[in-house]
Amino acid sequence: MKSLSRYFLIASALFIFQTAQAASLKVGFAPEPYPPFAVPDASGQWSGWEIDMIHAVCKEAKLECELAPTAWDGLIPALESGKIDMIMGAMSITDERKKVIDFSDKYYNTPGMVVSAKGMAVPATPEGMKGKIIGVVGGTTHADYVKKHFGEVVSEIKEYQTQDEVNADLAAGRIDATQADALAMDGFLKSDTGKNCCQSNGAVPNDDAILGAGIGVGLRKTDTELKGKINAAIKAMRDNGSYSELAKKYFDFDIYGN
Amino acid sequence: MIKYQAAPYPFATHRIILALIFLIIFYFIVTELRWDWLPKYLPKLWQGLWVSLAMLFSTVILGFLLALPLGLVQVTGPRYLGRLAAGFCTMIRGTPLLLQLWLIYYGLGSVMAQFPELRDTWMWPYLRQAWPYAVLALTLSFAGYEGEVMRGAFAGVPRGELEAGRALGMSPTILFRRIWLPRAISRALPTLMGEVILQLKSTPLVATVTVIDLYAVITRIRQDTFITYEPLLLLAAIYMILTGLLTLLFKWYERRVPSMGV
Amino acid sequence: MQWLSDLANWSLLSLHPPGWGGVLLKGFAASITIALGAYTVGLLIGLWGAWNKLFGGELTRDLWGLYTTTIRAVPELVLILMLYFAGTDLVNTVLKHWGYEPIDINGFVAGVLVIGIVQGAYATEVLRGAILAIPRGQLEAAVAFGMGKWCILRRIILPAMLPFALPGLANLWLVVTKDTALLAVVGFSELTQVTRQAAGATKAYFLFYLAAGCLYLSLTLISTWLIKKLERWANRGRAQ
Secondary structure, eight states, X not given: OHHHHHHHHHHHHHHXXXXXXXXXXXXXXXXXXXXXXXXXXXXXXXXXXXXHXXXXXXXXXXXXXXXXXXXXXXXXXXXXXXXXXXXXXXXXXXXXXXXXXXXXXXXXXXXXXXXXXTTOOOOSSHHHHTTOEEEEETTSHHHHHHXXXXXXXXXXXXXXXOHHHHHHHHHHTSSSEEEEEHHHHHHHHHSHHHHHHEEEEEEOOOOHHHHOSSEEEEEOTTOHHHHHHHHHHHHHXXXXXXXXXXXXXXXXXXXXXX | OOOOOOXXXXXXXXXXXXXXXXXXXXXXXHHHSOOTTHHHHHHXXXXXXXXXXXXXXXXXXXXXXXXXXXXXXXXXXXXXXXXXXXXXXXXXXXXXXXXXXXXXXXXXXXXXXXXXXXXXXXXXXXXHSSHHHHHHHHHHHHHHHHHHHHHHHHHHSOHHHHHHHHHTTOOXXXXXXXXXHHHHHHHHHHHHHHHHXXXXXXXXXXXXXXXXXXHHHHHHHHHXXXXXXXXXXXXXXXXHHHHXXXXXXXXXXXXXXXXXXX | XXXXXXXXXXXXXXXXXTSSHHHHHHHHXXXXXXXXXXXXXXXXXXXXXXXXXXXXOHHHHHHHHHHHHHHHHSOHHHHHHHXXXXXXXXXXXXXXXXXXOOOOOOHHHHHHHHHHHHHHHHHHHHHHHHHHXXXXXXXXXXXXXXXXXXXXXXXXXXXXXXXXXXXXXXXXXXXXXXXXXGGGGGTXXXXXXXXXXXXXXXXXXXHXXXXXXXXXXXXXXXXXXXXXXXXXXXXXXXXX
């Protein structure tokens, strides 16, 4: 029996080592259509502002990076377990997340926005939210925000895996409103589906403790050297103008915020 | 040497040592890992457990009721209905449940988006919620697998028993109710019990369409606390206990009905 | 009737952009590759496990029993979530402990191993049953002729158990092709995941989920046809 088990061990070891690759950094992001940040196209490629930023930051920092699509709710576990090395997926820098992972300086900022079914105004106030069914993506700052500020008054908070599924249910009328990144919802409201079904209710009042201070690159707490490189790269891009050049391709205002 | 081994004595030395090792591991899991979140989420976990069990039992019962005609028409005909039933079973068994669930929930949702007038009908409060779609998908899936089993069970009831019934002057309805159906069900029961456990293990999928079952509660805990493995360990333990309880129940029932499966 | 025209918008499925057919087929290929890999891993584990459960020592048998019972009692989705992340962590911790460099286990290998480990538990039971179905006299005769373990495994056990094992193994193959869909939940790019992306990007949910369903169904139907041929071959010379 020993020889059979030894054979099995060797075979499986070969199997694993064969696929081990050169040390390029894996950058995790949620593999879902999230325009204009990350969009899959019909040829299987990813494009969008965040994808461009991944390539630009890595180039500036002279790092070899590859895209590693990972489900949104698996990003932090994947980072901790070493499956990916960085998160660049519209993840806000919050104190809660900082307890488990580290963040670079912010590389853009997006406020929260409430979008509701057409003809039904749902302002982001406890009175406006009263009795409504709200859809959010689980594990986002917006989910925490809705739970904290409106948790007592809404009829139900439904949690989804991806924002495009929330939007689909908003169009179907299964939920009354959603709170999400304003920049992503702008794109949805301009689409055919969005135009027909939904309306904006403006930005939500700020709550830095929950919504955080901008979007940063998620990193392991032990990777301080990498953090230094990323921060330097973001600063260099801000200074040499390549940041605003890239941003201009997607946005007609300053996405960096104050 | 190659030799079939006898079952070990239940309290063999190595088993006692194994049990001790597991007790120690269990002790470390309880004391060394983080469980401080547990009291806070306990009420939600109970609710989630209840939803999971409701999903399991309602879909098993509905699915089985649907499986009876699906199996029967394949044996009795008419031919075209039998073909239809067989096609349905093949389709369900040939595609992943996750895909069926998403087709039913998001596919129908995208169709509903085109008919705003639906929102004024009495059905809307149900169409809006997630659980009817989850129940539908799980029911169809169970019926698909069990329909195939019931076809075999109906076909496998010995002809002699049916002929004996007919000779006693039973009408087709009574023959079906008193002999064919009970005999077929008792033949199918062992497989049915296995399928119930498989169905239990399929219920977490409903969390992907926003039903808040046990798995969804665990996901929320993971997202709120950023603790990755402890909630999953608890979830695995709960499912192991549920599977164990179901198995015990079936074993007890099997002993009570010795003719089962014959 | 917007939804009907969406459904009939076949150009979305064309093989070249802007159609998503090519992406779906690539995802389909990934699903099949993972299924093949996981099935092989599962078979190897199953063979090893069945052998140990039948002929191993008391401790070995109990440990294998523990593995098959635990794995079969927990939902695949939960196992995949646990093993996909924790498994990588564990392998690297062990390697580090032995003084090796951590290795990079990519999503594909992780997926194959995770589903393979789940399959292994079921395969163990199928193969154990099949070996038990071999008339004992055949094994005893082999031992009497002085055959070694490997020789008995290769010449007697494997060919003799095949007809008994085939229905169960065939069923496991159909299960594994569908289990790969669960990797969508961790974001791995197999058929269900890319379908979800295509559907989300185009909003044609019905069309894409139906198309993916057809692909899975075709795989099942072709597999079933091949399995039937295989069973006829394995049962040749045996009274039906």
